[in-house]
Amino acid sequence: MHFHFVTLFPELIEAFMSSGVMGQGQKKSLLSYNSTNPREFTSDIHQSVDDRPFGGGDGMVMLAEPLAKAVDFCRQEEPETLVVYLSPQGQRWSDQKARALAERKPAHFTLVCGRYAGVDQRWIETHVDEEVSLGDFILSGGELAALAVADSLGRLVPGVLGNRASSEQDSFAQEQLLECPQFTRPREFRELPVPEFLLSGNHKDIEAKRRAVSLLRTRFLRPDLWQSQSRDEREFLQALSWALTLPETELRSLGLQAELPIPKKESYSS
Ligand SMILES: C[S@@+](CC[C@H](N)C(=O)[O-])C[C@H]1O[C@@H](n2cnc3c(N)ncnc32)[C@H](O)[C@@H]1O
Numbered sequence: 001m002h003f004h005f006v007t008l009f010p011e012l013i014e015a016f017m018s019s020g021v022m023g024q025g026q027k028k029s030l031l032s033y034n035s036t037n038p039r040e041f042t043s044d045i046h047q048s049v050d051d052r053p054f055g056g057g058d059g060m061v062m063l064a065e066p067l068a069k070a071v072d073f074c075r076q077e078e079p080e081t082l083v084v085y086l087s088p089q090g091q092r093w094s095d096q097k098a099r100a101l102a103e104r105k106p107a108h109f110t111l112v113c114g115r116y117a118g119v120d121q122r123w124i125e126t127h128v129d130e131e132v133s134l135g136d137f138i139l140s141g142g143e144l145a146a147l148a149v150a151d152s153l154g155r156l157v158p159g160v161l162g163n164r165a166s167s168e169q170d171s172f173a174q175e176q177l178l179e180c181p182q183f184t185r186p187r188e189f190r191e192l193p194v195p196e197f198l199l200s201g202n203h204k205d206i207e208a209k210r211r212a213v214s215l216l217r218t219r220f221l222r223p224d225l226w227q228s229q230s231r232d233e234r235e236f237l238q239a240l241s242w243a244l245t246l247p248e249t250e251l252r253s254l255g256l257q258a259e260l261p262i263p264k265k266e267s268y269s270s
Helices: 010-017 020-027 064-077 095-102 121-127 143-154 165-169 203-221 223-227 233-243 248-253
Strands: 002-006 032-036 082-092 108-113 130-133
Touching: 002 010, 002 064, 002 143, 010 020, 010 032, 010 143, 020 032, 020 143, 032 064, 064 082, 064 108, 064 121, 082 121, 082 143, 095 143, 108 143, 130 143, 203 223, 203 233
Parallel strands: 002 032, 002 108, 082 108, 082 130
Antiparallel strands: none
16 A cells, blocks of 8 residues: 655654554555655745635635646556545545545555645645545644544555454444453552453453443443444343443443443442
8 A cells, every 4th residue: 555645744754654553564565655745846936835815814825736736746656546635624534434445446545735724725626536534623734634544544454463353353343333441461450450251261251241341332432333333232231231240340440330320339249
């Protein structure tokens, strides 16, 4: 999978893309990236990439022409690249969207980062395939958003993660459920124990109970995700009645204590 970043700040891209999972993916020759600066496509002595907005208003607007030439340059590298403009006005990025685009052929993405007050809309209309937003908030530039998109796509390429299964067990991967919380040593931290069911060694039982916790956390913490799928109410009720048998400290360890309809301070035997 290849990412071509169009950015006024290529050094921001370099630091992230050479570290962690993205860096490992490149060492394994599964991921690659390059950056193009729209300033390289300016014709005036100041290498201007922005100008004042027509109609007045605060801030500067990125010029259409350098962005257009930068995208044309990316298309020379791969004519069928998907040109994505990172924008707070775009479609909300999600795991579902990432998984759909990770299957795209060619796996070549041009990620264009805006700055200032944004870009000339006519460039969007003529050069952009998709507008993608990280959420309903404003960043100072598209680089963080472009890197988030690249990271969430790149980690889905088979072999990039050490253990292929791990992206399948992450939150959202299975039926839009939140993953069961994770624990490691010590067995007790600030009086909170590792839930007993994780210590049984019975992997079938552990998987069933992890799923029960996933159902409960999704239902209580993310009702929007819960409602996005058709759910088996009986399975949920079974999970709930099992959870109500857990000691209060274990419920707290699982991040469920505040969510379940139990009287505080009462403890249950396991
Ligand atoms: C300060 S913002 C401009 C926002 C623009 N004035 C508006 O209200 O739609 C500058 C750049 O940051 C990026 N950006 C800001 N918020 C973003 C978000 N939520 N998702 C993706 N990109 C974002 C875009 O590339 C944008 O061109």
